[in-house]
Amino acid sequence: xxxxxxxxxxxxxxxxxxxxxxxxxxxxxxxxxxxxxxxxxxxxxxxxxxxxxxxxxxxxxxxxxxxxxxxxxxxxxxxxxxxxxxxxxxxxxxxxxxxxxxxxxxxxxxxxxxxxxxxxxxxxxxxxxxxxxxxxxxxxxxxxxxxxxxxxxxxxxxxxxxxxxxxxxxxxxxxxxxxxxxxxxxxxxxxxxxxxxxxxxxxxxxxxxxxxxxxxxxxxxxxxxxxxxxxxxxxxxxxxxxxxxxxxxxxxxxxxxxxxxxxxxxxxxxxxxxxxxxxxxxxxxxxxxxxxxxxxxxxxxxxxxxxxxxxxxxxxxxxxxxxxxxxxxxxxxxxxxxxxxxxxxxxxxxxxxxxxxxxxxxxxxxxx
Amino acid sequence: xxxxxxxxxxxxxxxxxxxxxxxxxxxxxxxxxxxxxxxxxxxxxxxxxxxxxxxxxxxxxxxxxxxxxxxxxxxxxxxxxxxxxxxxxxxxxxxxxxxxxxxxxxxxxxxxxxxxxxxxxxxxxxxxxxxxxxxxxxxxxxxxxxxxxxxxxxxxxxxxxxxxxxxxxxxxxxxxxxxxxxxxxxxxxxxxxxxxxxxxxxxxxxxxxxxxxxxxxxxxxxxxxxxxxxxxxxxxxxxxxxxxxxxxxxxxxxxxxxxxxxxxxxxxxxx
Ligand SMILES: Cc1ncc(C[n+]2csc(CCOP(=O)(O)OP(=O)(O)O)c2C)c(N)n1
Ligand code: SF4
Ligand SMILES: [Mg+2]
Numbered sequence: 298x299x300x301x302x303x304x305x306x307x308x309x310x311x312x313x314x315x316x317x318x319x320x321x322x323x324x325x326x327x328x329x330x331x332x333x334x335x336x337x338x339x340x341x342x343x344x345x346x347x348x349x350x351x352x353x354x355x356x357x358x359x360x361x362x363x364x365x366x367x368x369x370x371x372x373x374x375x376x377x378x379x380x381x382x383x384x385x386x387x388x389x390x391x392x393x394x395x396x397x398x399x400x401x402x403x404x405x406x407x408x409x410x411x412x413x414x415x416x417x418x419x420x421x422x423x424x425x426x427x428x429x430x431x432x433x434x435x436x437x438x439x440x441x442x443x444x445x446x447x448x449x450x451x452x453x454x455x456x457x458x459x460x461x462x463x464x465x466x467x468x469x470x471x472x473x474x475x476x477x478x479x480x481x482x483x484x485x486x487x488x489x490x491x492x493x494x495x496x497x498x499x500x501x502x503x504x505x506x507x508x509x510x511x512x513x514x515x516x517x518x519x520x521x522x523x524x525x526x527x528x529x530x531x532x533x534x535x536x537x538x539x540x541x542x543x544x545x546x547x548x549x550x551x552x553x554x555x556x557x558x559x560x561x562x563x564x565x566x567x568x569x570x571x572x573x574x575x576x577x578x579x580x581x582x583x584x585x586x587x588x589x590x591x592x593x594x595x596x597x598x599x600x601x602x603x604x605x606x607x608x609x610x611x612x613x614x615x616x617x618x619x620x621x622x623x624x625x626x627x628x629x630x631x632x633x634x635x636x637x638x639x640x641x642x643x644x645x646x647x648x649x650x651x652x653x654x655x656x657x658x659x660x661x662x663x664x665x
Numbered sequence: 666x667x668x669x670x671x672x673x674x675x676x677x678x679x680x681x682x683x684x685x686x687x688x689x690x691x692x693x694x695x696x697x698x699x700x701x702x703x704x705x706x707x708x709x710x711x712x713x714x715x716x717x718x719x720x721x722x723x724x725x726x727x728x729x730x731x732x733x734x735x736x737x738x739x740x741x742x743x744x745x746x747x748x749x750x751x752x753x754x755x756x757x758x759x760x761x762x763x764x765x766x767x768x769x770x771x772x773x774x775x776x777x778x779x780x781x782x783x784x785x786x787x788x789x790x791x792x793x794x795x796x797x798x799x800x801x802x803x804x805x806x807x808x809x810x811x812x813x814x815x816x817x818x819x820x821x822x823x824x825x826x827x828x829x830x831x832x833x834x835x836x837x838x839x840x841x842x843x844x845x846x847x848x849x850x851x852x853x854x855x856x857x858x859x860x861x862x863x864x865x866x867x868x869x870x871x872x873x874x875x876x877x878x879x880x881x882x883x884x885x886x887x888x889x890x891x892x893x894x895x896x897x898x899x900x901x902x903x904x905x906x907x908x909x910x911x912x913x914x915x916x917x918x919x920x921x922x923x924x925x926x927x928x929x930x931x932x933x934x935x936x
Binding site for chain 2: 322350356363365367384486488489491496499504506574
C-alpha cells in the first residue's frame with residue numbers, strides 16, 4: 298500500500314472516479330467547495346463532466362438527469378444547499394434514480410436533514426458518516442454501489458475536517474459485487490419501439506403498458522426502504538463488551554470520542570464507544586444489544602440533540618441515556634467549535650462516568 | 666346512374682399514397698390524449714413527434730417533460746422520457762445530453778413550468794449553450810391548476826388570480842422569454858410559433874425541425890415557443906380559442922424566428 302498525501306476532498310474525488318462516477322454538478326459552499334474544485338480539476342481527465350451549476354437546485358437536477366441516462370452521477374453541498382436539493386433528493390427516491398450526495402457539512406446539526414427524508418413523500422436516504430478520510434474513501438465507493446443497487450439517493454455525511462485535512466491515503470478501488478445492467482436507463486434506444494422507457498415518480502406507465510401508478514409505486518418504494526432498513530445498517534463498537542459507560546457518537550466526533558475512550562480504558566475506566574456508521578438506517582438492533590449491560594449511555598454529538606432521538610428509540614433502557622454533546626460552532630460559523638476536542642470530551646465523559654463508577658484498579662499501560 | 670368500374674382489393678395493403686393517409690396519426694403516439702377540446706397542446710406534441718420521425722432520430726431521442734397539462738403526454742408518447750420536477754427540465758436535460766451527446770434531447774414545458782418556476786434553469790442552460798431543444802407551450806396561464814396568472818399572462822387577460830384582468834400596476838409585466846433566450850450567446854436557434862391556424866401549424870412544424878436540426882449541428886440551445894390555445898383556462902368556448910389567442914397573445918408575442926444560424930431565416934421558415 299502506498300500512501301499519497303492528499304487533501305480529503307481530493308481523496309474523495311479520486312474515490313468517486315475509482316467508482317466510475319462520470320458526472321458531478323455542484324455550487325460552491327464552504328466546506329463543500331474544495332470537493333467541487335477537485336471534481337472540476339480531475340473529472341475531465343477521467344472522461345467525465347463536472348458542471349459548476351447555477352444553484353444547488355440545478356446541480357441536483359443535472360445529476361439526476363445524468364443518472365437517469367444510466368451514468369454514475371453525484372452532487373453535493375451542505376446545510377442550506379442540501380435544503381435546496383431536498384425536493385430533488387425525494388424525487389430521486391420516488392422515481393428510483395440512483396444519486397450520490399456529498400454533504401460536506403459545517404457541523405453535525407444536519408443529522409435530521411439527512412436521516413428523516415426532508416423532501417416530500419415516504420422515503421429515507423442511506424447516509425454514511427465516515428470518521429476519517431481513509432474511511433470516506435471507502436464510503437464514497439460504497440455509496441455509488443448502494444445507490445445503484447437500491448436505485449436510490451444516498452448521502453455521505455462529511456464535514457470540514459474530512460473536506461480539508463491533508464492526510465496520507467491510498468485510494469484503492471474497492472472490490473464490490475457486480476450489479477445488474479441498468480435496463481431502466483434512458484438512452485433513446487427504446488423510443489419508437491412500442492416499449493419506450495419512462496422514469497416518473499407517478500409511474501403511470503405508457504398507454505399501451507400501464508405502470509403501477511402513484512399508489513402502487515409509492516407502496517413499492519416504501520417497502521423497498523423498509524427492506525433496506527433491515528439490511529444496510531452498519532456500526533462499529535470499541536470496548537463495548539464490558540463497558541459500564543457507552544458513548545454514542547458519529548463521524549469526526551466519533552473519531553475524537555474513540556481517542557478519548559482508548560485513553561480512559563488505559564486508565565482502567567470501563568468505557569466503550571458505539572459508532573453508527575450508517576445514520577440511516579440507524580443500527581438500532583445493534584445499539585439495543587450493545588446497551589443491554591451498560592449503566593449509562595452518553596450521547597456525544599455536535600448539535601442540540603438530534604441523533605439522541607434514535608438512541609432513545611433503541612437503547613435497552615432509556616433512563617440510562619445522558620446527553621453530553623451540544624452546539625459548538627467556530628467563529629466563522631462554517632466549522633466545528635471548541636467542543637470537538639479530546640480534553641473537553643474526556644471531561645464530559647468522566648463527569649458522568651466517574652460520578653457513578655469507581656475506576657477499576659488502574660492498569661498503567663504504555664501508549665504505543 | 667352510371668356505375669364506375671372500380672374494384673377495391675381488400676386482401677392486400679393499399680398502395681403508398683392511401684396507406685400514408687390511413688396512418689394519419691404519427692406512429693409515436695400510443696393513444697388518445699386526455700386534454701380539453703380545443704386545447705393547443707396535443708397539436709404541438711404531434712408536430713414534435715412527427716419531426717423526430719422526419720429527421721430519422723427517433724431511436725436516439727430522449728424527452729424531459731415538466732408539470733402542466735402536457736405532463737400527461739408521457740403516457741402517450743412512444744419516446745424514452747424522464748418526467749422531471751416542475752421547472753427543472755433544462756437542468757435534467759443538461760445531465761442527459763452531457764452523458765449522451767449522440768442522443769437527441771428535448772424538453773416539453775409550459776409557461777408556468779419554464780417562465781415561472783424554472784426561469785433560472787432555462788436561462789442558464791441557454792447561457793451555457795447546452796445542446797438541447799426546448800419546446801415551450803405558452804398559453805399564458807397555469808392550465809393544469811385551473812387558470813391562474815403566469816409570468817407570460819398578457820396585460821388585460823383575466824385569470825383566476827387576476828379576475829379583473831392583469832394590470833401592470835398590480836401584477837407587473839409579462840416576460841418575453843424567447844427574446845431573452847435569443848439574446849444569450851449560448852442559444853443557437855430561437856423561434857415563436859402557434860398552432861391556431863393550419864398555416865401557423867405548418868410554419869411551427871418547420872421551426873421545430875430547424876430547432877432539432879440546430880441541435881444535431883451542435884449550435885447550442887434551441888427554443889421553440891409555441892402559443893397554444895387554452896380555452897378552459899381562458900374561460901372562452903372551445904371554438905373561440907384560436908381567435909382569442911390571435912387577438913390577445915399574438916400582438917404581444919409576435920410569431921417568427923428570433924435567432925437562427927443562417928441569416929436568411931425568414932425566407933427559410935416561410936418557404
Ligand atoms: C413544485 C411544484 N409547484 C407547483 C406544482 C403544481 N403545478 C402542477 S402543473 C402547474 C401549472 C403548470 O402550468 P404550465 O406549465 O403553464 O402548464 P399548462 O398546464 O398551462 O399547460 C403547477 C403550478 C407542482 N407540480 N410542483
Ligand atoms: S386546461 Fe388548457 S392547457 Fe389544460 S388541457 Fe385544458 S385547454 Fe389544454
Ligand atoms: Mg400554461
